[in-house]
Amino acid sequence: MDGTYSLFSVVSLFVGGLALFLYGIRIMSTGLKKASGERVRILISNVTGNRVYGVLVGAFTSMIAQSSSVIIATLIGLVHSQLMTSTQALAVIFGAEIGTTAMAQLFAFQLHDYSLTIFAAGFALNRLGKSESLRFTGEALSGFGLLFFGLKLMTEAVAPLHNYAPFLSALRYLENPLLAVMAGVIITALIQSSGAFIGIVITLAQEGSLTLNAGIPLLLGANIGTCITAIVAGSGMLRAAKRVALAQVLFNAAGVILFLFFIPEYADFIRSISPSKDSLASDMVALEVPRQIANAHSLYNIFMALLLLPFLSGFDKLLNWLLPDDPEEIRQRPSIWYLKESALATPTLAIRYARAEIARMASIAAKMVGASCFHFIRSGPDRDVVFPKLSVLGGMVMREEKLDFLEKRVSEYLIKIARRELNERDSKEVFALMGIVKDIESIGDVIETLSGKLVGGKMWLKSELTEEGKHELTELLKHVTNDMEQLADSLSEMDSRYPSRLIMHDEEFKQLVAHAESAHMNRVARVNESEITHDIHMELINVLEQVHHYCKRIARSITACNESER
Structure with a gap:
C-alpha cells in the first residue's frame, strides 16, 4: 500500500466499519434489553448469598445485555439504593465477566458474508412483527447484522496493510506483553467498549496480522479498560456502590498480574485445546487464531471466576479494608431507625414505632424546606448545615432519597398493622398516618421540583432578588419551616396542640403571602431588578404556599385523630 489517498481510504473504511460496529452493538443491546424488559434487573436484584447462583445470573444477564458494563452499572445502582449489598454483587460481577466473552465467540464464527441477510431479517421482523416481543427481537437481530457488517468493513480495511511497513512495525510492539496490555487498556477506555476492541483484535487475527501471543495481552488490557464505565457510574455514590466498581477493577487487575508472565504457556495451552493446523501460513493463521483468541478470552474469565469464588468472603473483606464505609456517609444513607417487625404482634406498640419514624420523616422534610431558598435569599458558603461535605443542593437530594425510601417502608409497615385486628381508634390513626406519610413525601417532591427548576435558573439569572424581596421570602420561609419542625415534634405523640394553632392561625400565613405578592408587584412597577426576577420570585412564593398546604x-x-379519641 502506498500513497496518501490509499492510507486515507484504509483509515476511512476502518473507522466507518468501527462506527457501524459500535452502532450495531448499541442497537442489539437496546433490542435485547427491551425484549427482556425489567426481567434482567429483577433477576439481578433477587440474587442472595448463593455464590453459584450469583455467577450464573451474572453470566446470563451479561449475555442478554451483551455488556458487562451495563450489568456492573446496574449493580452499582442497586447497591447504592440498598436493594442489594456489595457482598451479594461480587458473585454477579464474576459471572458478568464470563458472560461478556460470548461476544468474542460469536465474532470468531466469521458470519461476515451473512451480515446483510441477518440485518434484513431483523429489519423485516422489527417492521412486520405483530407483538412487541417480536419487534424488539427483530431490532436486536438487525443490530447483530450491522455489527458483523462493520466487522467485514474493518477486515477489508486491514487487508491492504499486510505489506505496509509502518503498520507491521507497530504490530511488532504488540509482541511485548506489557505494551500490548497498555494498548488494550487505553483503546478500550477511549471507545468504552471491550466488545468493540475485541472485534478489532479478531479482525486483525482474521487477516493474519495478529498472533495468539500478541492477542492475549490485548484481551487482558481490554478487561481492565472496560472498568472505566463502572468507575464513572460509581462516582458520587455511596462507598458500598463504589466497592462494586473497585471489585471489577481488582478482579481484572488480578488476572493480568497472574497471566502476564505466563502468556506463552497459556497460548500453547489454548492451541492444544483449539482446532489447529500444522501450517503457519497466513491463511491458516487467519482461520485458527480468531477462534483461539475467543477461547483464550472465555477460559481466562472462567478460570478467574472459579479461582476467586471460594475466596469471596476474603475478597469482600479486602474491598472493605481498601474502601471502608465513611461514618458520615452512613448517616446520609437511607435507613430505618424505629420500625420493628417484632412489634407487629402488638399493634398499639407498632403504631408508636410508626409515629416515631414518621416524625423523623417530617424532621427530614423540614430541613429540606429550610434549605430550599438558600440560593436565592441567603449568602455564605454553599454547605449543608448537617453534612458540611455536601453542598446545599446535595443535602436536598440526599434527603429526598431518604424520604422516598422511608415513604415506601413506612407505608408497607402501616399496611401490615392495618391487617391486624385493631380497635376503632387505632384503625383511624393508622389511616391518618398513611395520609401523613404521603403528605410528607409530597413536600419532598415539591422541594425536589424547585431544586431542579430554579437552582439551574440561578445560573442564568441576570439580577439578584432585591433586599426587600429576600426579607419577605425569608419571613415566609421561617413560618413554613417552623410549621414543619413543630409538626415533627407533634407527630411522635400525635399531640394536637400545635396543629390546632396552625389551622386556627392559617389566616396569618395568607396575609403574609398577600403582603409579599403585593409588595413585589409594586417593586416590579418601579424597579428593573424586580421585573427581571419576577418569575422566580413568584415561583418561590408558590412553592412555600404548597408546603404550607x-x-x-x-x-x-393529627387533630382528627384526637377528636375521634374524645
Whole structure:
C-alpha cells in the first residue's frame, strides 16, 4: 500500500466499519434489553448469598445485555439504593465477566458474508412483527447484522496493510506483553467498549496480522479498560456502590498480574485445546487464531471466576479494608431507625414505632424546606448545615432519597398493622398516618421540583432578588419551616396542640403571602431588578404556599385523630 489517498481510504473504511460496529452493538443491546424488559434487573436484584447462583445470573444477564458494563452499572445502582449489598454483587460481577466473552465467540464464527441477510431479517421482523416481543427481537437481530457488517468493513480495511511497513512495525510492539496490555487498556477506555476492541483484535487475527501471543495481552488490557464505565457510574455514590466498581477493577487487575508472565504457556495451552493446523501460513493463521483468541478470552474469565469464588468472603473483606464505609456517609444513607417487625404482634406498640419514624420523616422534610431558598435569599458558603461535605443542593437530594425510601417502608409497615385486628381508634390513626406519610413525601417532591427548576435558573439569572424581596421570602420561609419542625415534634405523640394553632392561625400565613405578592408587584412597577426576577420570585412564593398546604393537611390529620379519641 502506498500513497496518501490509499492510507486515507484504509483509515476511512476502518473507522466507518468501527462506527457501524459500535452502532450495531448499541442497537442489539437496546433490542435485547427491551425484549427482556425489567426481567434482567429483577433477576439481578433477587440474587442472595448463593455464590453459584450469583455467577450464573451474572453470566446470563451479561449475555442478554451483551455488556458487562451495563450489568456492573446496574449493580452499582442497586447497591447504592440498598436493594442489594456489595457482598451479594461480587458473585454477579464474576459471572458478568464470563458472560461478556460470548461476544468474542460469536465474532470468531466469521458470519461476515451473512451480515446483510441477518440485518434484513431483523429489519423485516422489527417492521412486520405483530407483538412487541417480536419487534424488539427483530431490532436486536438487525443490530447483530450491522455489527458483523462493520466487522467485514474493518477486515477489508486491514487487508491492504499486510505489506505496509509502518503498520507491521507497530504490530511488532504488540509482541511485548506489557505494551500490548497498555494498548488494550487505553483503546478500550477511549471507545468504552471491550466488545468493540475485541472485534478489532479478531479482525486483525482474521487477516493474519495478529498472533495468539500478541492477542492475549490485548484481551487482558481490554478487561481492565472496560472498568472505566463502572468507575464513572460509581462516582458520587455511596462507598458500598463504589466497592462494586473497585471489585471489577481488582478482579481484572488480578488476572493480568497472574497471566502476564505466563502468556506463552497459556497460548500453547489454548492451541492444544483449539482446532489447529500444522501450517503457519497466513491463511491458516487467519482461520485458527480468531477462534483461539475467543477461547483464550472465555477460559481466562472462567478460570478467574472459579479461582476467586471460594475466596469471596476474603475478597469482600479486602474491598472493605481498601474502601471502608465513611461514618458520615452512613448517616446520609437511607435507613430505618424505629420500625420493628417484632412489634407487629402488638399493634398499639407498632403504631408508636410508626409515629416515631414518621416524625423523623417530617424532621427530614423540614430541613429540606429550610434549605430550599438558600440560593436565592441567603449568602455564605454553599454547605449543608448537617453534612458540611455536601453542598446545599446535595443535602436536598440526599434527603429526598431518604424520604422516598422511608415513604415506601413506612407505608408497607402501616399496611401490615392495618391487617391486624385493631380497635376503632387505632384503625383511624393508622389511616391518618398513611395520609401523613404521603403528605410528607409530597413536600419532598415539591422541594425536589424547585431544586431542579430554579437552582439551574440561578445560573442564568441576570439580577439578584432585591433586599426587600429576600426579607419577605425569608419571613415566609421561617413560618413554613417552623410549621414543619413543630409538626415533627407533634407527630411522635400525635399531640394536637400545635396543629390546632396552625389551622386556627392559617389566616396569618395568607396575609403574609398577600403582603409579599403585593409588595413585589409594586417593586416590579418601579424597579428593573424586580421585573427581571419576577418569575422566580413568584415561583418561590408558590412553592412555600404548597408546603404550607401540606402542613395544614398533616395538622388536620393529627387533630382528627384526637377528636375521634374524645
